[in-house]
Amino acid sequence: AQTVTQSQPEMSVQEAETVTLSCTYDTSESNYYLFWYKQPPSRQMILVIRQEAYKQQNATENRFSVNFQKAAKSFSLKISDSQLGDTAMYFCAFIPNSGYALNFGKGTSLLVTP
Amino acid sequence: GAGVSQSPSNKVTEKGKDVELRCDPISGHTALYWYRQSLGQGLEFLIYFQGNSAPDKSGLPSDRFSAERTGGSVSTLTIQRTQQEDSAVYLCASSFTEDSDGYTFGSGTRLTVV
Numbered sequence: 052a053q054t055v056t057q058s059q060p061e062m063s064v065q066e067a068e069t070v071t072l073s074c075t076y077d078t079s080e081s082n083y084y085l086f087w088y089k090q091p092p093s094r095q096m097i098l099v100i101r102q103e104a105y106k107q108q109n110a111t112e113n114r115f116s117v118n119f120q121k122a123a124k125s126f127s128l129k130i131s132d133s134q135l136g137d138t139a140m141y142f143c144a145f146i147p148n149s150g151y152a153l154n155f156g157k158g159t160s161l162l163v164t165p
Numbered sequence: 166g167a168g169v170s171q172s173p174s175n176k177v178t179e180k181g182k183d184v185e186l187r188c189d190p191i192s193g194h195t196a197l198y199w200y201r202q203s204l205g206q207g208l209e210f211l212i213y214f215q216g217n218s219a220p221d222k223s224g225l226p227s228d229r230f231s232a233e234r235t236g237g238s239v240s241t242l243t244i245q246r247t248q249q250e251d252s253a254v255y256l257c258a259s260s261f262t263e264d265s266d267g268y269t270f271g272s273g274t275r276l277t278v279v
Contacts, residue, residue: 055207084267086267088267088270093272094254094256094272094273094275095270095271095272095273096208096256096258096268096270097270098267098268098269101266101267142207142208151196151213151215151221152198152210152213152221152224153198153208153210153267153268154210155200155207155208156207157205157206157207158207
């Protein structure tokens with residue numbers, strides 16, 4: 052079985068500060084993909100960033116970057132220069148190369164305050 | 166269309182009634198997924214379509230739930246004899262086959278059973 056764990060149900064950060072959201076996963080697969088999705092109040096899941104497990108280099112998308120530790124099965128998301136529009140639920144997700152269905156964690160609710 | 170379209174956006178139904186939820190995926194996306202998101206929970210996988218076939222129905226919670234996809238496009242999720250525990254947001258996503266680039270999600274249908 053493959054599981055994704057997000058240990059922080061809620062987090063808060065001040066505008067312009069940096070925040071890190073944690074995610075760990077469990078799998079016996081060697082090739083897989085990891086994702087962070089953002090879900091604002093509009094409910095639509097938006098892909099934030101994607102990481103291929105066979106790549107050592109951490110993925111970066113503008114203010115969003117990940118710290119991927121394959122041996123530790125850890126995949127944290129760092130948001131730099133937080134903006135009010137970053138307020139949302141953030142979900143970590145995993146899909147093995149041999150599979151098709153994304154496995155999601157339970158999410159972290161992030162509040163960015165002025 | 167430009168994105169994944171789901172209808173209705175919100176649905177309130179009486180316990181015991183049947184409901185149909187519709188998903189119109191991105192044109193050309195062969196894979197289609199249904200997820201359920203209950204309050205405070207992550208996304209629960211329900212069913213996956215490749216074309217019109219459903220290789221994996223393992224996530225459907227009970228035999229009251231069924232889904233079909235016609236013409237390799239629109240999908241309908243049907244819940245018969247709705248129960249209060251069926252209240253949730255039902256999210257649909259589509260992708261080019263089993264796409265490791267991640268899915269594109271719709272905005273979901275919020276179902277409330279009263």
